[in-house]
Amino acid sequence: MRLHNFLTKRREVLAPIEPGHVRMYCCGPTVYDLAHIGNARPAVIYDVLSRVLRLMFPRVTYVRNVTDIDDKINNRAREAGVSIGDITERTLADYRADIAALGNLPPDVEPRATETIQPIIQIIERLIASGHAYAAEGHVLFAVPSFADYGKFSGRSPDELLAGARVDVAPYKRDAGDFVLWKPSTPDLPGWDSPWGRGRPGWHIECSAMSWRHLGENFDIHGGGTDLIFPHHENEIAQSMCAFPGSRFARMWVHNGMLVINGEKMSKSLGNFVTIRDVLAKxxxxxxxxxxxxxxxxxxxxxxxxxxxxxxxxxxxxxxxxxxxxxxxxxxxxxxxxxxxxxxxxxxxxxxxxxxxxxxxxxxxxxxxxxxxxxxxxxxxxxxxxxxxFRGEGDAEIEAAIAARLAARKSRDFARSDAIRKELAERGILLEDGPGGTTWRRA
RNA sequence: GGUCCGGUGGCAGAGUGGUGAUGCAGCGGACUGCAAAUCCGCGUAUGUGGGUUCGAUUCCCGCCCGGACCUCCA
Known part of the structure; x- marks a missing residue:
């Protein structure tokens, strides 16, 4: 199996670190709303990849995470006036149903961020101990300047990033590029006790923790959309490599391209948001x-x-x-x-x-x-x-109409046989006369 | 503005340094009562200007066009 490795920008042969065992991690959904058709693309692609790998290697461990703690979820719960747990449970169930309907097999492990809090805290502690992170005003931030290779993966320098940044820099950040590992929670929001007070994890650290927990410090394939290259994957690499000196994290990085609708990017403002359900209804x-x-x-x-x-x-x-x-x-x-x-x-x-x-x-x-x-x-x-x-469940009435048409044809009453065929066609039933008789299908 | 990716026939979409897959649509024919399906056949393409080469769609450079990312995002 040769894959285009974004890390090296080359097509490389997959050689599992542990012979005969391929370990793959893919960024999964943040469960705050129904999955759209763009979310379906990576799910399908990595599903096919896992099927092929299972045919080629004795063992494959495919991990796809679920982000079930996030500001978007919190906001959605507040807007809808329901609990955060309601939102995540219902959305995750919907996601699984939609993805399964598209013919995807479940991953081997589907870890949830809320079940990975201890590993998250452990990684953050390691980063602080080694000087790669610092606590400030209840937050813990990753110190970007402490990682010399930061930006190498996505191909950009920290200076460039600042030049294009359109966000205000929080006052507690030592460096504008520093990103959040842990942030404080108010009493009404989900939170966990930590050495830095009650709080919740930042988005990027979740993936570092879940891949570590289920695949270890080094694994073979990391997948995700191209839109995640920066900052998400860049940050994952920084966190994991700094927390586990000497590790290489993922050997191969696979990125799926984006999906557009009628040539336009899906967005709420354009009103062209298409959920998997919308598609399945059609x-x-x-x-x-x-x-x-x-x-x-x-x-x-x-x-x-x-x-x-x-x-x-x-x-x-x-x-x-x-x-x-x-x-x-x-x-x-x-x-x-x-x-x-x-x-x-x-x-x-x-x-x-x-x-x-x-x-x-x-x-x-x-x-x-x-x-x-x-x-x-x-x-x-x-x-x-x-x-x-072609036909779904059988339909006695349609069979009867076809029999009537055959009788009409036999007596060469083509006007009647054509009328019957036309009636069926208007109902979306198409007939096909062959040597073995007449078959039908739904349009 | 910066970084990166891509431009293949009417449409979708692969591959390849040496006569350009595949599907959809179209056209002609066979078959059919007529269709549908199927089968046979046909036509049309490598954005543009240079370079390297015996030869480039394929490699290199410029240009034009499109897109992605730089901010939550699959």
Missing amino acids: VPAEAARLLLLKTHYRGLLDFNDAALAEARKELDRFYRALERTPPSGPGVVPDAVMEALCDDLNTPLVISVLHGLADAAMAGDATAAANMVAAGDLLGIIQADPATW
């Missing part, structure tokens, strides 16, 4: 999943209705091939598919191979059909029964 989940995989993971992806419709048509083609030629049995993943996936997770290329297999299956090759299903399993698609894909 099209089968698999169509959304295929669309997310049709573009290479590092590229910008335009998510729109036309693209969604096209993805659905492609799936129709795969399922049509399966309906025509049922798989001969359990298939094998073709070499071309593994090669494409191992080459920096080239899912668009895999999909083109899938189309080739569909052609063969369409022509009657049951082995190709089986292999197509096996390859589709790696992407998390083409696992449904074709009959279910």
Whole structure:
């Protein structure tokens, strides 16, 4: 498996630190609102990556965190007049349901920030003891100048950062670039006792603590969106490497590209915010999943209705091939598919191979059909029964109408047969006459 | 303003220093009562100007255009 490593800017072969055991950490959701379709992209990408890795290595530990302590959550709870626990529990349940609906398998570990407070405090204590952090007015801040390599990861110098900064610098910061590790909580907000008083963790320290707790000081892959490169990942690296001298933290950094809607960034002000639920209400989940995989993971992806419709048509083609030629049995993943996936997770290329297999299956090759299903399993698609894909649950009334139409056709009453077909078409039922009889599907 | 990424046919989207995948759409044909589906065939692309090279879409430089980040963000 070769992956583009943002740390080195090169495509590198994945060689697990612990032979045979790949350890991967991905930044997960902050649970304050329904997940949008942009949140779905990394979930799907890292799900596919974990599936491929599980096929190649004896053991894979995939950790995806949940940020359940955050100002956004607190604000949302206050606005809605409900407790913070209500918000996080409900949102997390919704997130899991939506992500599962998109065909993602659960990660091996899904740690929550609120369950990782002790490790967070331990790391902060280590940072203070080694002079990389300091307490001030109930806050604990990371001292950016204490880490010579700060900025190296994201490719920017601390001076540049200040030049472009548009925020006021809090008076208790020694350096404008210093960021919060711990901050005080008021009595009405969630808080934990700490050597610096009752408070809560900053956002960046959570990921350092959760990856440490579940994967150790060194692990193989760290994933997340490109928007997290700075400051989030830069800060994670600074915290972890300073807290654990000699460690290298994550060896490979994988970043997924952003997703836009009709060419525009999703934002509340533009009113183009699309949740996973919005999408699932319109099209089968698999169509959304295929669309997310049709573009290479590092590229910008335009998510729109036309693209969604096209993805659905492609799936129709795969399922049509399966309906025509049922798989001969359990298939094998073709070499071309593994090669494409191992080459920096080239899912668009895999999909083109899938189309080739569909052609063969369409022509009657049951082995190709089986292999197509096996390859589709790696992407998390083409696992449904074709009959279910096209028609959902059976419908006796539709079958009766089709029988009536067949009778009309037999007596060459084409006016009536066309009328029946038209009626069904208006209800979204499309008929297909073939040598083996008439089949139907929902539009 | 700074840093970085990208510009491939009508659209989406891979790959590659030596005749440019795949899908959608379009066109022609076969099949069909007519369709649909399927099959066969066709057309159209590497932003721009230089450089390196026997040869560049691919490597290097300038320009133009688009995007991301610099602030919470997948």
